[in-house]
Amino acid sequence: VKTILRETLVDMLTPAGWRRITNDIRRGAKLAFDTSDLADFLSPSDFLNPSILLGFLVSLVRYPIAAALKAPLPFAVIATGLATLSSALDSALAESSLDASLTSGELILTSAITAFDVLLPVVFSRLLLVGFLEERNVRLARSISEAAERGNGAVVAVLGGLHVNGVAKLLESGEELKGDGGEDTQAGTWWTDKM
Numbered sequence: 001v002k003t004i005l006r007e008t009l010v011d012m013l014t015p016a017g018w019r020r021i022t023n024d025i026r027r028g029a030k031l032a033f034d035t036s037d038l039a040d041f042l043s044p045s046d047f048l049n050p051s052i053l054l055g056f057l058v059s060l061v062r063y064p065i066a067a068a069l070k071a072p073l074p075f076a077v078i079a080t081g082l083a084t085l086s087s088a089l090d091s092a093l094a095e096s097s098l099d100a101s102l103t104s105g106e107l108i109l110t111s112a113i114t115a116f117d118v119l120l121p122v123v124f125s126r127l128l129l130v131g132f133l134e135e136r137n138v139r140l141a142r143s144i145s146e147a148a149e150r151g152n153g154a155v156v157a158v159l160g161g162l163h164v165n166g167v168a169k170l171l172e173s174g175e176e177l178k179g180d181g182g183e184d185t186q187a188g189t190w191w192t193d194k195m
Contacts, residue, residue, distance in 0.1 A: 001131040028129025031166045141170035
């Protein structure tokens, strides 16, 4: 994820980089949402199931709590930074609404915030679709494939909703599943270094 974040920030500086970002986002979205070559798949309406929606709402609370428990110091630094930034922006907004003219500092701050608002979704889209979804799909498919090779019976895999279609495509394609760098690797749990 760090590598993808670094590459995305560098790619934002050139037109060729923006093409790579666009291609990555398109490829990731196609892997997650294009079901044209699958016989059995999750459709968008499947995600509107009330229990799925409730699970999504629970995850909005659960994941930040898990992050705070796993890495309390970075979480505290980020949370404090966001709270401080929010407070500073609220103060600046309150002051600027009293005075209709913008100073050069306020103009620079407004431009920086606007750029941040525009670029942040691009960064997170690439991180989500490539770093978290696409690479994780390959690892999950590899793990399922290895379990099927080792076992004599059926393999049961519990996947997050966004992984189902992508993992199914990879397994049905029959292509050899490679690691992140193209190397043959053994599947394992997500926290191991051997993947």
